[in-house]
């Protein structure tokens with residue numbers, strides 16, 4: 001059973017719900033949502049397609065043949081054009097309606113309507129298609145899918161996720177008793193629905209070192225349902241001062257896989273998939289990333305950050321990116337002195353927050369420099385200068401309590417985006433703050449607004465139609481509609 005996940009941007013959610021609720025006499029209304037379906041099996045995780053809303057099409061008056069507060073009838077012929085678009089553009093047809101006076105679940109009439117719609121759709125577009133039905137009732141979304149080869153089987157979705165300046169989840173499953181006891185303390189702080197929401201999410205952790213390993217470990221313990229861990233590197237002895245769950249015996253092993261082994265051994269309900277690779281040059285890892293609702297960036301790799309900062313718009317995700325910065329000077333005796341040291345937590349949503357480029361966390365020139373070094377490890381500073389290339393940021397010394405604390409702040413940021421509890425002072429930005437371990441302050445820094453930013457301002461990448469993965473030909477094509 002493939003329990004899909006639906007994602008709507010807040011602007012789409014607002015358009016839909018205000019239209020559905022707009023009948024002067026409280027009649028039912030209907031709309032079509034065209035979805036992009038990401039069908040990406042990830043080894044070790046349950047199949048769960050992502051349905052990302054691309055376009056909202058409210059029913060025109062002329063399409064409706066009759067309505068009341070408890071029903072809506074329409075002319076199938078009005079939808080033919082949209083059926084054709086689904087076939088031509090590889091989109092999934094979604095039928096949306098509301099129940100202004102209840103019930104809050106699909107009715108038997110809805111069953112019949114969906115089967116009629118899907119049959120018409122199948123007759124035109126073939127047997128290998130999927131259909132989505134969404135119901136808006138009592139301020140909540142309920143949704144399910146059907147396959148053309150078995151129209152009578154309604155498959156509930158795992159959840160419907162609306163991305164605004166936070167995460168809103170609807171229709172998630174209630175957790176089992178065993179899970180409930182493990183999460184009792186968290187439920188006491190944030191409520192039972194919060195625990196169930198965490199259980200419903202698929203979360204990527206990119207980079208499984210100093211910040212990634214404590215982060216993944218605590219995400220698993222906090223009740224996240226599925227983790228996708230991606231790291232190309234092997235564990236070094238010098239990592240052992242700060243990683244979690246990794247042992248001296250794992251030195252030389254791949255960090256993502258060794259961490260999966262540890263998390264699997266804890267005895268939690270979380271399912272973990274591990275990839276020994278990088279998102280910026282491995283299509284399989286990028287696909288696994290695209291299958292996630294939430295991404296944690298825990299790498300100091302600029303190309304990887306560039307990919308994640310683009311992916312959040314194309315795949316409609318929350319990105320929480322974590323980084324550390326610092327500088328060590330010498331004292332009179334030549335002993336090191338930590339002059340400054342901080343952890344940065346950035347959280348960016350498709351319609352909220354500045355992208356990582358605008359936050360000056362990653363620059364194109366830093367990515368190009370990294371690529372130049374990768375192609376030619378011998379390249380000299382002189383040669384880099386000649387090509388106008390430069391490295392970014394400042395190196396952080398990699399001290400355990402600071403990497404762990406930053407990871408903990410990042411997880412608390414996810415919690416706050418699911419169940420807001422923080423009261424931000426005016427001087428703090430919601431999309432980026434730093435925890436300064438030397439001055440003992442939490443603060444944000446302002447960066448110049450870039451109105452022409454293609455990511456967060458012009459939104460050129462938002463729900464972009466991909467010819468190749470993220471339209472990077474070197475990453476290859478994805479066959480997602482099979």
Ligand SMILES: [Zn+2]
Nearest residue numbers: 097099107110
């Ligand atoms: Zn209905």
Ligand SMILES: [Zn+2]
Nearest residue numbers: 355358453456
């Ligand atoms: Zn930007």
